Amino acid sequence: MSVLLIEAFHGGSHKQLMDLLQEELQDDCVLYTLPAKKWHWKARTAALYFMQTVPASANYRILFASSVLNLAELTALRPDLGKLKKVLYFHENQLAYPVQKCQERDFQYGYNQILSWFMPEHKLAHLEKVIGVKRNGDAYHPEGLPGQQKSSALMKNSNTHCESGLCEAQPGLYTTQHEGLPSPLTVPARLNTSEASESANPCQEEDKEHLTFNLSHILSGPDYQQRPLHIAWPHRWEHDKDPETFFKVLLKLKEKDLPFHVSVLGEAFTEIPDIFSEAKKVLGSSVLHWGYLPSKDDYFRALCMADVVISTAKHEFFGVAMVEAVYCGCYPLCPKALVYPEIFPAEYLYSTPEQLFKRLQNFCKRPDTVRKHLYKGETAGFSWAALGSKFRSLLAAEPREDL
Structure with a gap:
């Protein structure tokens, strides 16, 4: 079981993706989840829960999770998991998520996402080279985006290669190796x-x-x-x-x-x-x-x-x-x-x-x-038939010392 799958909100598209990966990887993965209820509470506390429930194993090589999980907290609580290659999938951008009532936004959820993909200087330089972002002060923004769009686009479009030929940027997938894979959709x-x-x-x-x-x-x-x-x-x-x-x-x-x-x-x-x-x-x-x-x-x-x-x-x-x-x-x-x-x-x-x-x-x-x-x-470019080999390659890669 070399791939550790963690989903703090196991429902909807979150569940669909994890179940598909588990089905395809079969004996090479293990899945830990929490029910799809009270996502605010899961975003705040899931790291502590998984710190206690995910057993230590010398077989883990890769950790794949959605951004409901505060990955920074989990790796701080579990240094053994911090050593793994980590793939973080963003289903949404909490800094731009529509508020239901006219009230002050709870900054914590977006802040959790930022911490979960924060990178040191050498990784940012690699990001600039691979996906075409430029430094703006202490922040990085994708090129060619006007004003306010830039702040949300970095997380939304963290990968700008679209292998299906349908778009210039894909939803949500971020990996420390920046393979630039589009979002999965299962075969019919x-x-x-x-x-x-x-x-x-x-x-x-x-x-x-x-x-x-x-x-x-x-x-x-x-x-x-x-x-x-x-x-x-x-x-x-x-x-x-x-x-x-x-x-x-x-x-x-x-x-x-x-x-x-x-x-x-x-x-x-x-x-x-x-x-x-x-x-x-x-x-x-x-x-x-x-x-x-x-x-x-x-x-x-x-x-x-x-x-x-x-x-x-x-x-x-x-x-x-x-x-x-x-x-x-x-x-x-x-x-x-x-x-x-x-x-x-x-x-x-x-x-x-x-x-x-x-x-x-x-x-x-x-x-x-x-x-x-x-x-x-x-639609064929979004099927598992088109993307399966790319995901298998992503989840089979060994972690590298320079990442």
């Missing part, structure tokens, strides 16, 4: 819900009648090309996914008496934004699906029946759910911001909620145009 047979964790929220249990996708009802209804547009929203029910904008657009479609169906997928947690219950009442019979689907087969079946998949996210490093939906045949509509322009062609991007409404309005009037559309982007 292994695709899973990016927003799922180990258990459904009890607040959604009351809606079980909405959790089973009634394929027979759809297939026995009007002609496939003439049935109402089917819109999917497969994201966590939390504020950073901006459900308010999504539902405002749908309610405007409803006001215009435009025909559509909607499947609101993804998992809810303890605090559910009020807009969900409000929108469900108004949308009424337009709702085909409402809630988390614990079965990945049911989830992908729902996506395969949808025509359009929407993102209204305010913070996104990659967007696994959107790529999965595209693979299932959905036409994507994403903000012209965040990571989306690096992945999706311009045709699938919108700049304002008004533009999103106009696109959906046209699709509601002519759903057949969406169903006949062939996606003009590329």
